[in-house]
Amino acid sequence: MQEPFDIEMGEITYSVFPEEEGTYTIFKEGKEYMKIQKDDEGQWLKLDDETELPLFNENEEVSVLGKAIQEYTA
16 A cells, blocks of 8 residues: 655645545545545546545546646556
8 A cells, every 4th residue: 555645736735645446535734635536437536425435526626636646656
């Protein structure tokens, strides 16, 4: 499993904690913020806070974070 890492976007620092199966827990400014996961189509999806099921709505912040994660882990 990968070690946690930080992604800086503007003045905001996101801490990224890799989990199993390509899922990442994102902390924003020290507080748990969301979980994201890459789907089979290459899109990044936010997971529901309670059920952890993927939410299939467009989210620019999730897409940008996902791209940054891909660049970091490549």
